[in-house]
Amino acid sequence: MNKPIFQISPGFEEIMPPEYRDLVANGPYGKGFGVGDLGAYKELVEEHPLCAGCGLALSIRLALASLPNPEDTVVVGSTGCSSLVFPQVALHNIHSLFGNQNAVASGLKRALKLRFPDKEKDVVVIAGDGATADIGLDMVMQSWFRRERITTIMLDNEAYANTGGQESGMSRQGTVLNMAPTGKKFPKASIPEVAQAAGCAYVAATSPAHPKKLEKAVRRAVLIAREVGPTYIQLLSPCPTNYKFKPHETIPLIKQREKEGTFQNQEYISEEAQRFLDSLEEARKK
Amino acid sequence: MSRQQIADPQHLLFEAPRHQSFITGSEAVAEAVKRANVDMAIAYPITPQSESMHLVGELYEQGYIKDFYRAENEFAVMAAIHGASLGGGRVFTATSGPGTLRAMEMFPVWAGARQPIVCAFMCRGVSLPPSIQPENIEMGMLLDTGMLMLHAEDGQDFHDMILKGFVVAEQPDVHLPVGVFVDGFFATHTKDRVMLPPADLKLPPYDPRSAPVPTFDMETPPMRVTRDPLLNKSNFISGSANASWHQEILAAAERSRRHLRKCLGGLLEVQNPGAKIMIVASGTAVSQSREALRLLRAEGMEVGLIKIKSIRPFPEAELAEATDHADLIVVPEFNAGGWLGREVKAALDNNRRVISAPRIFGGMSMPPGLIVETIKGAMGTKKRTAAGV
Ligand SMILES: Cc1ncc(C[n+]2csc(CCOP(=O)(O)OP(=O)(O)O)c2C)c(N)n1
Ligand code: SF4
Numbered sequence: 001m002n003k004p005i006f007q008i009s010p011g012f013e014e015i016m017p018p019e020y021r022d023l024v025a026n027g028p029y030g031k032g033f034g035v036g037d038l039g040a041y042k043e044l045v046e047e048h049p050l051c052a053g054c055g056l057a058l059s060i061r062l063a064l065a066s067l068p069n070p071e072d073t074v075v076v077g078s079t080g081c082s083s084l085v086f087p088q089v090a091l092h093n094i095h096s097l098f099g100n101q102n103a104v105a106s107g108l109k110r111a112l113k114l115r116f117p118d119k120e121k122d123v124v125v126i127a128g129d130g131a132t133a134d135i136g137l138d139m140v141m142q143s144w145f146r147r148e149r150i151t152t153i154m155l156d157n158e159a160y161a162n163t164g165g166q167e168s169g170m171s172r173q174g175t176v177l178n179m180a181p182t183g184k185k186f187p188k189a190s191i192p193e194v195a196q197a198a199g200c201a202y203v204a205a206t207s208p209a210h211p212k213k214l215e216k217a218v219r220r221a222v223l224i225a226r227e228v229g230p231t232y233i234q235l236l237s238p239c240p241t242n243y244k245f246k247p248h249e250t251i252p253l254i255k256q257r258e259k260e261g262t263f264q265n266q267e268y269i270s271e272e273a274q275r276f277l278d279s280l281e282e283a284r285k286k
Numbered sequence: 287m288s289r290q291q292i293a294d295p296q297h298l299l300f301e302a303p304r305h306q307s308f309i310t311g312s313e314a315v316a317e318a319v320k321r322a323n324v325d326m327a328i329a330y331p332i333t334p335q336s337e338s339m340h341l342v343g344e345l346y347e348q349g350y351i352k353d354f355y356r357a358e359n360e361f362a363v364m365a366a367i368h369g370a371s372l373g374g375g376r377v378f379t380a381t382s383g384p385g386t387l388r389a390m391e392m393f394p395v396w397a398g399a400r401q402p403i404v405c406a407f408m409c410r411g412v413s414l415p416p417s418i419q420p421e422n423i424e425m426g427m428l429l430d431t432g433m434l435m436l437h438a439e440d441g442q443d444f445h446d447m448i449l450k451g452f453v454v455a456e457q458p459d460v461h462l463p464v465g466v467f468v469d470g471f472f473a474t475h476t477k478d479r480v481m482l483p484p485a486d487l488k489l490p491p492y493d494p495r496s497a498p499v500p501t502f503d504m505e506t507p508p509m510r511v512t513r514d515p516l517l518n519k520s521n522f523i524s525g526s527a528n529a530s531w532h533q534e535i536l537a538a539a540e541r542s543r544r545h546l547r548k549c550l551g552g553l554l555e556v557q558n559p560g561a562k563i564m565i566v567a568s569g570t571a572v573s574q575s576r577e578a579l580r581l582l583r584a585e586g587m588e589v590g591l592i593k594i595k596s597i598r599p600f601p602e603a604e605l606a607e608a609t610d611h612a613d614l615i616v617v618p619e620f621n622a623g624g625w626l627g628r629e630v631k632a633a634l635d636n637n638r639r640v641i642s643a644p645r646i647f648g649g650m651s652m653p654p655g656l657i658v659e660t661i662k663g664a665m666g667t668k669k670r671t672a673a674g675v
């Protein structure tokens with residue numbers, strides 16, 4: 001990629017940190033990499049401070065590796081554990097406040113459209129379950145009502161992890177968490193259904209237990225958001241620290257949830273989005 | 287839409303021949319936005335802001351603005367405006383009282399992100415008790431958000447300060463949000479003579495490359511902006527980084543003085559500079575004070591008037607100089623808190639000279655007679671004190 005953003009000004013090569021130079025030489029920009037290439041290039045996430053075994057870390061790593069055009073993707077995050085990762089992510093990314101991510105993304109996407117009318121600039125929101133389903137739900141849904149051309153990814157760890165493990169709207173009924181001392185009194189919110197009803201052209205629920213599924217969902221979501229309408233992905237990303245399980249149990253826990261039927265991988269594609277995916281497939285075959 | 291030519295700001299603001307119009311303050315807002323080459327405006331209705339943003343919506347329909355929408359609430363408006371500005375757009379919005387408070391969390395974010403956003407505030411009372419009447423208590427709540435704050439007296443000021451607001455906000459050594467405030471209804475819903483620059487001229491487009499911070503567009507280097515989260519680390523390095531960022535915001539506001547002086551012809555304006563009694567006011571309290579001056583002069587009393595145009599940065603030095611000789615300083619204002627009185631007291635030596643009154647709130651207009659009475663009452667008190675009574 002020889003856009004100026006991926007170049008170091010002459011004379012500054014030695015001043016830039018080694019891992020930045022590595023990004024310039026071996027980053028994924030413009031290379032069309034996917035999760036299958038992980039390990040063979042310099043990833044977008046530098047070392048991060050999340051806990052060992054954190055489901056969020058797995059989801060973020062895979063989601064970023066699945067972006068169809070990282071070289072033209074801007075990420076909008078929100079407050080929460082994930083906001084500790086994004087300063088180390090080599091994509092332009094915005095973190096302003098807790099819950100306002102979809103409103104920020106709406107303005108951003110429109111401004112980028114005005115400034116770069118002939119170029120696709122993908123805007124992807126990546127935020128926690130509290131940010132998405134509780135404090136920011138209003139703005140998340142309104143961005144869907146307005147059919148903003150953005151992708152919204154929820155990192156669902158079923159709690160407010162960053163503030164010490166409180167109940168969120170995505171926690172399951174009965175779970176004892178901080179601020180739910182006798183167990184949560186109402187069921188987990190079904191945001192995929194809300195997303196469909198609110199106008200999303202593509203909705204998926206999956207997890208880092210299925211990297212290929214996750215990759216497919218992210219690619220579809222980003223491409224559909226460009227051409228058809230808003231898209232939503234929910235990634236179950238368990239939190240070992242607040243749910244008190246061992247770091248190596250994160251993926252087995254997801255699989256156990258699938259077995260029990262307390263978590264299902266889902267995908268919804270609107271008719272228009274399906275026609276669009278078919279047209280991409282046609283074009284690829286030619 | 288008539289085709290507009292790009293004009294040098296100096297020409298558009300100061301040199302181009304102006305024509306007289308007779309319009310409301312809300313119309314003056316739209317006339318400013320029309321000439322400001324705005325990329326995007328976002329609005330949420332609230333009295334007394336709505337008329338202005340209806341007219342700004344019409345500018346979008348006529349092709350003067352490239353994108354416009356009605357958002358879901360004021361917090362979301364200010365967040366989306368923030369996003370659009372981070373993406374490199376020139377943006378405008380406006381709100382009033384409860385809308386300002388609803389959006390409160392976003393204002394320090396604008397300043398912290400060093401964004402040249404221009405926002406108009408058509409000030410009104412905040413609940414409870416509910417009020418849609420003019421009052422500017424919200425200004426007192428915004429004093430330390432990091433935004434520059436200009437207080438317009440009338441439609442002319444409102445128009446000029448919005449247009450000039452973009453010019454000052456976008457200076458590379460400033461790059462801060464500018465709030466342009468008026469006392470709702472008094473200045474928004476009354477017609478006044480406003481001198482307008484030609485409608486076929488507009489400001490040059492905003493160039494995000496002039497920003498002191500990178501634009502979030504995956505075009506502006508560097509591709510990775512930071513290396514460590516400043517957040518949640520209590521150590522010397524992140525503390526220093528965070529603190530120096532804040533210092534730079536304050537320093538940028540200081541640097542704006544030079545540009546504001548040039549654009550506004552001074553951060554304050556003095557009438558009857560030699561008088562021993564000075565009124566210090568901002569917004570429509572200035573107009574009411576002019577009337578009080580007239581009444582007092584008819585009684586043979588010479589009183590001076592200082593109109594503060596820039597609340598942030600506050601013209602401490604100019605104010606101290608302009609009041610140095612004064613024995614009595616009266617600060618009338620449209621709110622119960624008396625924030626302007628506090629600002630004035632904090633800026634002056636011997637601030638027992640300052641009477642922070644009258645304060646009018648709840649939606650009444652300020653009777654000039656009340657300013658006169660306040661002055662006379664204070665003089666009486668002073669005489670008694672001097673006589674040791
Ligand atoms: C307006 C506001 N309210 C509350 C907080 C405190 N807060 C910070 S992070 C957080 C929880 C985040 O939860 P979630 O979005 O699920 O992200 P997680 O940390 O679980 O990944 C809360 C409540 C805040 N930063 N801002
Ligand atoms: S608290 Fe939970 S969600 Fe947050 S970083 Fe640790 S494991 Fe991840």
Ligand SMILES: [Mg+2]
Pocket residue numbers: 080128129130155156157158159160161168
């Ligand atoms: Mg969470």
